[in-house]
Amino acid sequence: MLQTLRALDTGPRGLTEAEAGQRLARSGPNTLPTARPISLPVRFWRSLRDPFTAVLFCLGLVSAVVSAWGTACVILALVIVSCALRAHGEHRADRAGAGLRELVAGTASVRRRDSADAEPRAREIPVDDLVPGDVVRLAPGDLVPADLRLIKAHGLTVQQAALTGESAPAPKHPVDAPAAGDTAHLCFQGSSVASGSGTGVVVATGADTRFAAVRGTGRGRTAERARDGTGPAPLSAFDRSVHGISWTLIRFMLITPPLVLMANAALRGRGLETLPFAVAVAVGLTPEMLPVIVTTCLARGAALLTRTHGVIVRRLPALHDLGAVDVLCVDKTGTLTQDRPVVDPDRTGPDALHWAAVCAWWTLQAAELPHPDPLDEALLDGADLDRVETYEPVDALPFDPVRRLATAVVREPGALGTHLLVVKGAVEEVVERCAFDDPAEREKLLADAASAAGEGVRLLAVATARRPARTRAYTPADERGLTFHGFVAFHDALADTAHDAVRALAGQGVTVKVLTGDHPATAARACRDLGIDPGEVAVGAHTADLDAPALAELASRTTVFARCTPADKARVVAALRLHGHTVGFLGDGVNDLPALRAADVGVCPRDGVDVAREGADVVLAEKDLTAIGHAVEAGRHSSANIASYLRITLSSNLGNVIAMLAAGLLLPFLPMLPAQVLVQNLCFDGAQLALAHDRPDPAALRRPTVLRPRAFLRSITGFGALGALADLTTFGVLAWVLPGTLDLGDQDGFHAGWFAENLLTQALVMLLLRTGRRTAEGRAPTPIRASAAALAAVGILLPLSPLGPLLGMTGLPPVYYPLLGAVLALYAAALVALRRRMPQPQAGAAQP
Ligand SMILES: Nc1ncnc2c1ncn2[C@@H]1O[C@H](COP(=O)(O)OP(=O)(O)OP(=O)(O)O)[C@@H](O)[C@H]1O
Ligand SMILES: [Mg+2]
Numbered sequence: 001m002l003q004t005l006r007a008l009d010t011g012p013r014g015l016t017e018a019e020a021g022q023r024l025a026r027s028g029p030n031t032l033p034t035a036r037p038i039s040l041p042v043r044f045w046r047s048l049r050d051p052f053t054a055v056l057f058c059l060g061l062v063s064a065v066v067s068a069w070g071t072a073c074v075i076l077a078l079v080i081v082s083c084a085l086r087a088h089g090e091h092r093a094d095r096a097g098a099g100l101r102e103l104v105a106g107t108a109s110v111r112r113r114d115s116a117d118a119e120p121r122a123r124e125i126p127v128d129d130l131v132p133g134d135v136v137r138l139a140p141g142d143l144v145p146a147d148l149r150l151i152k153a154h155g156l157t158v159q160q161a162a163l164t165g166e167s168a169p170a171p172k173h174p175v176d177a178p179a180a181g182d183t184a185h186l187c188f189q190g191s192s193v194a195s196g197s198g199t200g201v202v203v204a205t206g207a208d209t210r211f212a213a214v215r216g217t218g219r220g221r222t223a224e225r226a227r228d229g230t231g232p233a234p235l236s237a238f239d240r241s242v243h244g245i246s247w248t249l250i251r252f253m254l255i256t257p258p259l260v261l262m263a264n265a266a267l268r269g270r271g272l273e274t275l276p277f278a279v280a281v282a283v284g285l286t287p288e289m290l291p292v293i294v295t296t297c298l299a300r301g302a303a304l305l306t307r308t309h310g311v312i313v314r315r316l317p318a319l320h321d322l323g324a325v326d327v328l329c330v331d332k333t334g335t336l337t338q339d340r341p342v343v344d345p346d347r348t349g350p351d352a353l354h355w356a357a358v359c360a361w362w363t364l365q366a367a368e369l370p371h372p373d374p375l376d377e378a379l380l381d382g383a384d385l386d387r388v389e390t391y392e393p394v395d396a397l398p399f400d401p402v403r404r405l406a407t408a409v410v411r412e413p414g415a416l417g418t419h420l421l422v423v424k425g426a427v428e429e430v431v432e433r434c435a436f437d438d439p440a441e442r443e444k445l446l447a448d449a450a451s452a453a454g455e456g457v458r459l460l461a462v463a464t465a466r467r468p469a470r471t472r473a474y475t476p477a478d479e480r481g482l483t484f485h486g487f488v489a490f491h492d493a494l495a496d497t498a499h500d501a502v503r504a505l506a507g508q509g510v511t512v513k514v515l516t517g518d519h520p521a522t523a524a525r526a527c528r529d530l531g532i533d534p535g536e537v538a539v540g541a542h543t544a545d546l547d548a549p550a551l552a553e554l555a556s557r558t559t560v561f562a563r564c565t566p567a568d569k570a571r572v573v574a575a576l577r578l579h580g581h582t583v584g585f586l587g588d589g590v591n592d593l594p595a596l597r598a599a600d601v602g603v604c605p606r607d608g609v610d611v612a613r614e615g616a617d618v619v620l621a622e623k624d625l626t627a628i629g630h631a632v633e634a635g636r637h638s639s640a641n642i643a644s645y646l647r648i649t650l651s652s653n654l655g656n657v658i659a660m661l662a663a664g665l666l667l668p669f670l671p672m673l674p675a676q677v678l679v680q681n682l683c684f685d686g687a688q689l690a691l692a693h694d695r696p697d698p699a700a701l702r703r704p705t706v707l708r709p710r711a712f713l714r715s716i717t718g719f720g721a722l723g724a725l726a727d728l729t730t731f732g733v734l735a736w737v738l739p740g741t742l743d744l745g746d747q748d749g750f751h752a753g754w755f756a757e758n759l760l761t762q763a764l765v766m767l768l769l770r771t772g773r774r775t776a777e778g779r780a781p782t783p784i785r786a787s788a789a790a791l792a793a794v795g796i797l798l799p800l801s802p803l804g805p806l807l808g809m810t811g812l813p814p815v816y817y818p819l820l821g822a823v824l825a826l827y828a829a830a831l832v833a834l835r836r837r838m839p840q841p842q843a844g845a846a847q848p
Helices: 002-007 017-027 041-045 051-065 069-103 210-215 218-228 237-268 271-287 290-310 318-324 330-335 350-366 376-382 429-433 439-454 497-505 520-529 548-557 566-578 591-598 610-615 627-668 672-691 698-702 709-737 747-769 782-800 817-839
Strands: 107-113 121-126 135-138 147-159 192-204 311-312 327-330 392-400 405-411 418-425 458-468 484-490 511-515 561-562 582-586 601-605 618-620
Touching: 002 192, 017 107, 041 069, 041 192, 041 271, 051 069, 051 237, 069 271, 069 672, 147 392, 192 591, 192 610, 210 330, 218 330, 237 271, 237 290, 237 627, 237 709, 271 618, 271 627, 271 672, 290 311, 290 318, 290 548, 290 627, 290 672, 311 627, 318 601, 318 618, 318 627, 327 330, 327 566, 330 520, 350 376, 350 392, 350 405, 350 418, 350 458, 350 484, 376 484, 418 429, 429 439, 429 458, 439 458, 439 484, 439 520, 458 566, 497 627, 511 520, 511 566, 520 561, 548 566, 561 566, 566 582, 566 591, 566 817, 582 591, 591 601, 591 610, 601 610, 618 627, 627 672, 627 698, 627 709, 672 747, 672 782, 709 817, 747 782, 747 817
Parallel strands: 327 511, 327 582, 511 561, 582 601, 601 618
Antiparallel strands: 107 121, 107 135, 135 192, 147 192, 192 392, 311 618, 392 405, 405 418, 418 458, 458 484
């Protein structure tokens, strides 16, 4: 150990500020290289990996191979525009997010001296400023800020799943001469403190840490995701549906060109010259703006949430998941309650209070914890500290949420040969370790505790034991044969906004469940006070014995799980997901970390511990629980707009493609030239960007957003068929106003007529198929109306403009326009009628 300290040119008293400054200049800031912002070109490059973009790219290549340069260029332009828009959107969202992340970033607690002979002081510094040689203190809930070698530890366990993949916290303690490969004396950056405390010296920072090293490899990437909380977690309900729909489409896109080629070859005797057309038709089917719309909707929603409700979305897709959440699990303390407990003197014996305070104070001193937790703070506030301080510290086993116990070992004044163990913790745990003359006593105490807990107080039990003094360290095995001293009761008021928040969530179709470490009766009482019917309370330990389906069943009918360990909470969340629910978890403590990670969306209040905030997808920056309801609504808002976009695009594209294939076989020439197909596609895409600004129907915001691919595909097939019918009717009209069409007549006129009709129907579809709410005057929001109008104008005017001939179009006989108007009116009426009959696919009830 001394060697390590010497090699780092430091000591247990820490560095001086001046030394730290020099080292920082030499070693650089303690940030991971990959934590730096991603540049715009890199983002652009990454967005090329989207499956739609990849397929478009391939189609572009095929066009280039057969020298259809025009087609290839337009496809390339589509790809570039789509990727650039997306990269730009993500970049902006990220920059906005970076500022917010700073706001909730953690600090490290270091021991430094102002000068060489000054006393060391504990200071909180930004994690970036740590240097090798710094002496750092760790407390429960801290993120390990750099690679450390332990000098001291008390009951320290560290969650290092991000590095090793093992999910159980690993015990850590100083080792003088570690064996090769032994890591029990090392704490690595990227892990977090699950219980206990420790002091360590920084051995590596920034890019030199082990975490940075494994991030380069495959395992590292998993580690990075695990740390981000984006985990190897499966996709959320909404993303899964969008992916399902995307892949169905991609399959269609891939089979379309060969089908078109074969049909044209068989029926019209055309060869490879139809390839560019076939490719254009496939491109016409793609919703290539999907990634852009998704990014824009999410980024807009997130920015608005931050501005209006102080909700920070740390991982953009989590906003969708929030919209789909139908079960929200919450922990109790600090979430539903204020976590400002005060000792209730009527239900607390003076003896019990004294011993509980002795335990709290001397655990704090012996384990060098930087600050007490709220329960300990309340004990110290309520007790006579002068009396408490007369003892001397020997050892401590700090509170551990799995054991639910804390033990201080002290020496009583004057009692040289004996040590006194002072144990406090959850009633069941303490009582179980006490010795009673009459076994019935134990049952009676448990019953007393249950009835007190039923009044809504939180309870601790306190016990002591005298042991002969010894030098060997104390372990949990020593907490046996204790003498019971009584209970300490605490009041912890409900959070001001908890009631409103719970009611709002119920109105939104979100079921609230409580997963707590507290006593079943305390938990049930808190629920009742909040207007939630607790029903039959389940106990956490019970969950470990059930197989997955049984647990899933229990979890969906139970509202309160009490006495949960961190692992129990995660297990319940996982079981609910298995049962088909989309699960959010709201928690603020170290004991909530596994559940925050297991949930579809982890939410943490701003004053949660560092590691909970870091593991959460969404952080509530203000002390207002109703913000969750608003966040859920924002998620649904953005999901509804995306669903709206998909429905409009796909219905319209499908109709066009069917009509084009049919017309292609009836006509002796191509119904649209490849360039025309692509230009109309580009115009439609541009117009649809406005859909990100839509305001969805209130009905879509009342239930969790679930996009059911089957129902969805069925509805777009219906709308698509109707669109194809309109196109083919226009075909008939054109055949009538332009005689000779069916045998190589006025091709340019035909193209112009169809081009106009296509854009006009698309404008109609945009207005009529959006799910959105109308404004007070009964109209769509302005951006949508404006883009639909622009689209219609382009459709009518482009063929008449100088660009028309360049794209192979000419003017049309005036009689065409009124006829087209009539077709469009019929089409609009049919669309509205069909829409009334179709169920709303994305605003359905929660999944079974
Ligand atoms: N500092 C402490 N010392 C001793 N026992 C404690 C301490 N803090 C909590 N306990 C006991 O352990 C139990 C579980 O605590 P834990 O922190 O895991 O959950 P909680 O904070 O009560 O509930 P929640 O999970 O809803 O936040 C508590 O009910 C209490 O009985
Ligand atoms: Mg808690």
